[in-house]
Amino acid sequence: xxxxxxxxxxxxxxxxxxxxxxxxxxxxxxxxxxxxxxxxxxxxxxxxxxxxxxxxxxxxxxxxxxxxxxxxxxxxxxxxxxxxxxxxxxxxxxxxxxxxxxxxxxxxxxxxxxxxxxxxxxxxxxxxxxxxxxxxxxxxxxxxxxxxxxxxxxxxxxxxxxxxxxxxxxxxxxxxxxxxxxxxxxxxxxxxxxxxxxxxxxxxxxxxxxxxxxxxxxxxxxxxxxxxxxxxxxxxxxxxxxxxxxxxxxxxxxxxxxxxxxxxxxxxxxxxxxxxxxxxxxxxxxxxxxxxxxxxxxxxxxxxxxxxxxxxxxxxxxxxxxxxxxxxxxxxxxxxxxxxxxxxxxxxxxxxxxxxxxxxxxxxxxxxxx
Amino acid sequence: xxxxxxxxxxxxxxxxxxxxxxxxxxxxxxxxxxxxxxxxxxxxxxxxxxxxxxxxxxxxxxxxxxxxxxxxxxxxxxxxxxxxxxxxxxxxxxxxxxxxxxxxxxxxxxxxxxxxxxxxxxxxxxxxxxxxxxxxxxxxxxxxxxxxxxxxxxxxxxxxxxxxxxxxxxxxxxxxxxxxxxxxxxxxxxxxxxxxxxxxxxxxxxxxxxxxxxxxxxxxxxxxxxxxxxxxxxxxxxxxxxxxxxxxxxxxxxxxxxxxxxxxxxxxxxxxxxxxxxxxxxxxxxxxxxxxxxxxxxxxxxxxxxxxxxxxxxxxxxxxxxxx
Numbered sequence: 033x034x035x036x037x038x039x040x041x042x043x044x045x046x047x048x049x050x051x052x053x054x055x056x057x058x059x060x061x062x063x064x065x066x067x068x069x070x071x072x073x074x075x076x077x078x079x080x081x082x083x084x085x086x087x088x089x090x091x092x093x094x095x096x097x098x099x100x101x102x103x104x105x106x107x108x109x110x111x112x113x114x115x116x117x118x119x120x121x122x123x124x125x126x127x128x129x130x131x132x133x134x135x136x137x138x139x140x141x142x143x144x145x146x147x148x149x150x151x152x153x154x155x156x157x158x159x160x161x162x163x164x165x166x167x168x169x170x171x172x173x174x175x176x177x178x179x180x181x182x183x184x185x186x187x188x189x190x191x192x193x194x195x196x197x198x199x200x201x202x203x204x205x206x207x208x209x210x211x212x213x214x215x216x217x218x219x220x221x222x223x224x225x226x227x228x229x230x231x232x233x234x235x236x237x238x239x240x241x242x243x244x245x246x247x248x249x250x251x252x253x254x255x256x257x258x259x260x261x262x263x264x265x266x267x268x269x270x271x272x273x274x275x276x277x278x279x280x281x282x283x284x285x286x287x288x289x290x291x292x293x294x295x296x297x298x299x300x301x302x303x304x305x306x307x308x309x310x311x312x313x314x315x316x317x318x319x320x321x322x323x324x325x326x327x328x329x330x331x332x333x334x335x336x337x338x339x340x341x342x343x344x345x346x347x348x349x350x351x352x353x354x355x356x357x358x359x360x361x362x363x364x365x366x367x368x369x370x371x372x373x374x375x376x377x378x379x380x381x382x383x384x385x386x387x388x389x390x391x392x393x394x395x396x397x398x399x400x401x402x
Numbered sequence: 403x404x405x406x407x408x409x410x411x412x413x414x415x416x417x418x419x420x421x422x423x424x425x426x427x428x429x430x431x432x433x434x435x436x437x438x439x440x441x442x443x444x445x446x447x448x449x450x451x452x453x454x455x456x457x458x459x460x461x462x463x464x465x466x467x468x469x470x471x472x473x474x475x476x477x478x479x480x481x482x483x484x485x486x487x488x489x490x491x492x493x494x495x496x497x498x499x500x501x502x503x504x505x506x507x508x509x510x511x512x513x514x515x516x517x518x519x520x521x522x523x524x525x526x527x528x529x530x531x532x533x534x535x536x537x538x539x540x541x542x543x544x545x546x547x548x549x550x551x552x553x554x555x556x557x558x559x560x561x562x563x564x565x566x567x568x569x570x571x572x573x574x575x576x577x578x579x580x581x582x583x584x585x586x587x588x589x590x591x592x593x594x595x596x597x598x599x600x601x602x603x604x605x606x607x608x609x610x611x612x613x614x615x616x617x618x619x620x621x622x623x624x625x626x627x628x629x630x631x632x633x634x635x636x637x638x639x640x641x642x643x644x645x646x647x648x649x650x651x652x653x654x655x656x657x658x659x660x661x662x663x664x665x666x667x668x669x670x671x672x673x674x675x676x677x678x679x680x681x682x683x684x685x686x687x688x689x690x691x692x693x694x695x696x697x698x699x700x701x702x703x704x705x706x707x708x709x710x711x712x713x714x715x716x717x718x719x720x721x722x723x724x725x726x
Binding site for chain 2: 065068070071117119169173175176178179182183184186187190191193194197198326329360361362363365366367368369370371372373375376379380381382383384
């Protein structure tokens with residue numbers, strides 16, 4: 033039976049059918065949870081869909097969330113390509129928020145298009161450094177990056193909560209949030225551009241970071257499949273011994289991958305702080321780092337798949353945020369259930385459907401007489 | 403002097419209370435990882451067990467039925483991990499994270515739907531909780547200075563789960579090193595092919611190890627929700643599953659050093675709770691967030707300083723595929 037694993041499935045099966053089947057399974061199980069929570073699963077999913085894509089604003093929010101998830105998905109995926117599991121996207125993005133904020137405050141008399149590159153650089157330095165330390169610990173001290181990145185999430189939360197409560201808090205402000213950035217520095221919103229074409233949207237925070245995310249996908253593709261670095265990555269994915277044999281120092285590569293991963297995650301701060309909230313708010317990342325895990329796995333660590341998976345999760349988060357209005361018994365936590373199931377089926381149980389599909393492929397090929 | 407003794411005693415007493423979930427979870431992790439299955443999912447199993455125990459105890463008003471429910475749910479999640487890692491040869495770290503994310507979503511969703519209290523379960527009455535047991539002789543010994551205090555605060559006055567948890571490392575050590583099952587479990591983690599050649603099913607041993615892991619995580623979760631506190635609340639595990647995992651690694655996958663590591667983490671936690679809000683001469687009040695970060699910082703320092711040459715089970719994380 034295991035022999036079928038070796039069969040190469042056609043691309044559309046491997047990259048489209050299997051993720052869709054896994055997703056279907058995740059939705060099916062979530063329906064059971066919804067049923068036991070006392071609601072009608074069909075009504076709930078219809079409401080999710082309506083909230084996410086039923087209006088222009090809803091769609092805008094969906095893509096706004098998707099922007100975050102593309103960044104964190106790329107962060108997890110590039111680490112996966114290097115054989116590492118970066119669970120620290122949440123903390124890296126959170127720390128990067130301070131970088132963005134400092135750049136905005138420092139360049140407070142300039143407008144957004146001057147500040148944006150500086151803020152990206154600053155975010156990259158902060159978030160990249162936060163990812164570098166676990167990378168260094170993994171490469172030089174052998175401390176497993178899974179545990180250290182989780183610990184760094186807790187440390188980031190403690191550090192920023194301290195900064196927001198005691199240092200950065202805006203004067204006369206009760207809740208822990210920083211001062212606002214200058215209004216000149218707000219990133220242009222897509223709703224303003226769409227208004228030019230007569231599309232009416234009043235609330236959606238979708239901003240030009242979305243294009244930044246798409247560009248990041250292109251950079252990812254170049255990095256992994258078109259560069260020497262990417263070649264080294266795919267060698268080290270085969271194991272450290274293989275890498276050493278090929279003359280690639282694994283320690284340096286591990287640290288580089290972690291920094292790049294951290295930089296991808298950091299761009300969440302651009303989207304949220306310069307694009308929507310215009311200040312640093314406590315726990316602003318809101319789980320985006322963890323969504324990245326599901327997005328990377330479902331997107332098969334490929335930029336195109338990551339965009340699709342990120343939009344799906346964007347829709348779930350947007351639809352989920354309005355769920356509680358229609359169904360008092362349900363909350364946004366239900367989306368986290370779907371997220372966990374997607375990680376389970378797309379990540380850990382990807383071999384459920386593969387053997388039967390492989391047998392089907394072999395059977396069909398024989399029928400054709402090949 | 404006596405004041406200092408009192409302070410030390412109360413810190414030690416809270417060290418014991420805080421160590422319990424860590425010890426149970428770390429021993430759970432040991433059962434799983436010594437059999438060759440990485441277990442990042444301790445956190446999620448504990449959280450789900452905490453919810454199941456608190457919810458069941460709230461409905462039945464019986465702490466022991468709650469414990470049984472907690473264990474059952476945790477064992478089911480362990481078996482799910484087993485199906486992914488043993489039957490389907492899946493990535494074990496990813497499967498563990500999936501369980502953590504699943505639990506982080508499922509527990510508050512069900513709590514909201516069934517009890518409608520913002521993701522919490524109702525407060526438990528005394529019958530629904532595991533309450534303190536007073537060991538015999540407390541009246542006579544308790545009044546003696548020093549010895550009486552130690553007996554009253556450290557040895558007596560805990561709930562049943564505490565005593566169970568303290569025994570756990572010894573039971574796990576006995577299973578691992580003194581029984582045939584333990585030998586096979588260790589073989590599954592070190593050299594599964596040898597075990598297979600000897601005619602023992604590696605899968606069956608690893609599944610049984612998962613069940614053992616589930617039972618211990620279940621007790622840990624029930625302790626959090628029905629003994630240490632009187633209800634389930636969101637994210638009440640607060641990273642303890644990961645700390646337990648770190649203790650297991652720091653303890654080099656061996657019962658005694660792991661137990662000591664758990665006490666070390668718990669002691670740091672007890673000290674950090676004690677430090678909150680106190681004025682330290684020359685420094686002033688340390689920000690509460692910095693103090694709360696202590697256990698996590700300690701974890702990183704320990705893993706970075708001592709794990710250079712750790713001896714993990716050799717077959718850990720590798721799916722077992724029979725040679726043909």
